[in-house]
Amino acid sequence: MKDRKVTIAARWIFPVTSAPIADGKIELDASFQILEIGRRCGMQVDIDLGNCAILPLLINAHTHLDLTGMAGLNPPDSDYIRWIKKVIQFRMSQSRDTMDLAIQNGFQQILDSGSIGLGDISTTNYPAFKDHSEFTILRFFEVLGLTTSRQEQSWRAYQRLEEADVASGNSILGLSPHAPYSTSRKLFELAGRCSKKVCSHIGEFLEERDLLENHEGPFAEFLKEFHIWQPDELAPSWEWLLQALPDYSLVVHGNYLSPEHLVKKGHSVVYCPRTHSAFEHPPHPFREFMAAGINVCLGTDSLASNPDLDTLSEARHVHRLYPEVPGENLLRMITQNGAKALNLNRGYGRLEIGFRSPGFLAIPLSPSDPDDPYSHLFESDTDLKVPRKIIRSDTISAYLS
Ligand SMILES: [Zn+2]
Incomplete structure (x- = not known):
């Protein structure tokens, strides 16, 4: 210039x-x-x-770029346990090289859609994105596990990354305890004490509550099938989880949460509209969240559940579902609110x-x-x-x- x-x-x-x-x-x-x-x-x-x-x-507050290679392979429907099993199988079948390629491919799609900020869940050490100095990625390293060995392995992997983490342009390390059904109470407690931005999938499925509060339901069966049934390691409730996260964390989906669950800690909610519709959930409570002063932003989730990685298309989907929502609010959800959730500086969004x-x-x-x-x-x-x-x-x- x-x-x-x-x-x-x-x-x-x-x-x-x-x-x-x-x-x-x-x-x-x-x-x-x-x-x-x-x-x-x-x-x-x-x-x-x-x-x-x-x-x-634009700001896309939630993706899994490492699942970009899963486009079209596993269309979501109401049988989400089947869908989760196929995602696990797919992940296990990927080499490091194919995963790197998927991440690069997904990143290019994010750029082409016009995004400048991204919250991505990472399960590997990330490849560097060169030549994009203005682009900021919060790469939330995923930790999970219910057995002692899996928990320790996962936390050590995060610690190694944290120790090696040197300022690498606009790629910022965050932490993601995956979800209530896959991640122990202890890992959530550790995440609660860390100094990084934290993001977690909470309240995505109603049956998470049966698992946490009564140790029953489809997630209990799922964990038994995988021989990782450790009920004593689970958190006691959604409320406990949301309290355990650091203030101003990102709660992804939150499909079944109520505003009281979220306001106390200033958490942001990331609504992924087309993925939400594909899983046939009841209407998302984002309007109640916004009315309660909760910061709501949009994410595309991954190509394992979504047709593309374009945040503007997510906002158009919300407009089709709820034409009464003011356009001003939709625009904030894909710009300013996403920047706020990810702590991006004030010129973003x-x-x-x-x-x-x-x-x-x-x-x-x-x-x-x-x-x-x-x-x-x-x-x-x-x-x-x-x-x-x-x-x-x-x-x-x-x-x-
Ligand atoms: Zn996700």
Whole structure:
């Protein structure tokens, strides 16, 4: 980028933290700090994106990139125990090389969708993502186990990673005690005392409660079948688990939780809408969560349960299910709320004067002129025919030449 100011204009600008601006422009300095956002008023600009909407790059708060190779192999349905067994089988069949390839492939899909921040569950030491200095990944290392040996093995693997962890660009190590049915009370306690960001799948399935509180139900049968039935190692309840996690953790799914479970510790909830629908759960309580002041963001989950890794498509799915949810809220869920959940710095997920932005997403629009400008984002799918443009601070020079 040349050492000068740059102006970018488009039919609509969605700053997220303020109202959409028709016929808008953004002025940036050489470091991509936003100097001004407002109406264009006929002004000459450096880059005119025309019939597009500019919004911040997106945040995908939950994926499993190592399952990218499972696309289409195991469509989810209401028989989730069958689905979980196939995921375990698939994981065990993967070599380190195929897993690395899957992660790289998934990462490219995340980039192409226009995301700039990601919460990913990792089960291996991660390959480095070079040449993407603005991209921030919270890689939550997964720990699990109910038998003593599996618990110890898993925790040692995390400790090794933590000791070796040197600042590696924007890849930040976090920790993920997997789920109530796979992870011991002790591992949740250890996670509760760690200094990293923590993320866990809690309240994804109603029957988790039967397992924790009564030691019965389909998860008890599942653990017996795998010869890892250790009821004394289980946590006593969802409430206990949510209390054990550090403040401001990410609770993935939370399909069967209530706001009282979550508010005390300031946890964020990651709703994965299309995966939620594919498993045929009852309606997700995200509206009650938001009304209670809980931070709700969206994630795509993995290609083992979802058709793609595009967070905007998740928001469009929510819009189809619940058209009454304001577009402003949907946009926050895929930008600002995700950035807050992942502790990303203030330039992520919003366009505001004074913040240094990692870049913008430009969505091509249809020529229509709906009353609600958010309809452009959540009702149209013009960008599935005409590709989205991703304008990052390190690629802006290509637009200026
Ligand atoms: Zn997950």
